[in-house]
Amino acid sequence: MSGLEKLHEVLDQQAVRIQTETSRTYLEALAEAGENIFQNTIVQTDLSEEGEAYCRNLLEDTGLADCGKEDVRRAFQLAVIKGMKEAVQPNHAMTPDAVALFIGYFVQKLTGDKENVKLLDPAMGTANLLTAIKNQTSNEVALYGAEADETLVNIAYVMMNLQAQEAELFYKDSIAHLDVPPIDVIATDLPVGLYTRDDVAVNFELCAESGHSPAHHLMIERSLASLKEGGYGIFLIPNALFHEEGADRLHQHVKNEAVILGLLQLPETMFKDQKLAKSIWIVQKKGKGVTQPQQALLAELPSFTREEALADMMQQIDRWMKDELGIE
Incomplete structure (x- = not known):
């Protein structure tokens, strides 16, 4: 064994x-x-x-x-x-390993050999995604995580200890309050649903005009505000994000605050219900030296079990990184 x-x-x-x-x-x-x-x-x-x-x-x-x-x-x-x-909570779901590894690949490529990288997951759950990324990066990365479910925070805390990982973990609603230093990379599997604290949501540009606001919209706004200029947001989003109510306002807000680098649709075979299908959305906060790539990275990822097709896709992504972002 x-x-x-x-x-x-x-x-x-x-x-x-x-x-x-x-x-x-x-x-x-x-x-x-x-x-x-x-x-x-x-x-x-x-x-x-x-x-x-x-x-x-x-x-x-x-x-x-x-x-x-x-x-x-x-x-x-x-x-x-x-x-x-x-568990009955709908947001208790684990980011699949293959997706976590893929996101980790982007974090490594985008940060390169930069030291003292600050990485945040504002909806960390058990910190599975956070530690999966950390375990495949070669540079020095400081970990920050926030989670509103106390049980998941407790699991994250003890798992970090047993991995001998250093991290700042917060038991809090990161939409309401997030006291972290300016962040280099935010990587998160967005919690999808309605945010019931209307007294908090009213302080956001993306607050719904009536009724409760989408939690994932507010989380994106909070995340962009937490990034350094030139920092990256890597979000696991529902494919329906750009077609749901409030999508136009969300798109405009992101356009004002960041440049969109890419959108990678995960293989449909990963999802039993296509309504739950997701994509990896990569943005960069505007700042000095940040420019919109001539061609955003748009692709449908092949099944992670198709090794040859996936290797070809990775080569295409590497070429895009080099041609559009100057990243070797």
């Missing part, structure tokens, strides 16, 4: 036992199971003697010593996916 498989097994078995003996959900129990592994002790005080002994026994061989950072992330990812099947 690999370190990844062992770590996932220990996380899952502890989480199930904690969930069974307490009133916690699986995801809440998973965060505590991770904390047990990090502290190398049982932090719960409400387990039975048998339950505590069971969890303590699992700590004797967690597999963590045989895991790299990506192994830890994937072990948590497998457990989180299980937990999200019982």
Whole structure:
């Protein structure tokens, strides 16, 4: 059994036992199971003697010593996916690994060998996307993440600890308030839905003229305001974004604040329901030296299982980067 498989097994078995003996959900129990592994002790005080002994026994061989950072992330990812099947919140969804890796590729290309890059995910969930990007970048990257769901923040916190990653994580509604330094890159899987805090939304240009405002529109506005001049926004967006109510105002706002670099439609085969299909939208905040590329990067990505077609697409993207952005 690999370190990844062992770590996932220990996380899952502890989480199930904690969930069974307490009133916690699986995801809440998973965060505590991770904390047990990090502290190398049982932090719960409400387990039975048998339950505590069971969890303590699992700590004797967690597999963590045989895991790299990506192994830890994937072990948590497998457990989180299980937990999200019982969760009712519609925004509890994991960004697919292939998409996270693709976004990470763009972050690496766009930042190059720049040091002290500040990377933010304002809707980080369990920080799966944030750490997937960090684990494939070669330059120094400071991580920032915000999430309004306390359980997901707790999982993100313990997963960061077990990966030995440094990050500033915030348990907060990033639309309402986001106290971060100017950011180089924002990469996020936008939460789609209506934002019910009308008292907050009224302070945004993209506030709906009537009724609740789309949360994803407000998140884009907040993100662009948080970027440095010349900073990049990489958003995973619903394909319906440009056809829904308020799309014209959103497009105008983005046009005023940034230049659109590209739009890459994810393979339809990734989505059981085409209404849920998504694309990767890449923009750059306006500033000194920022120019609109003569030709934006527009493409439909092939299935990630078609290796030859995907390799050809990557070559085309590399050529576009060189020709339009001067990035080797």
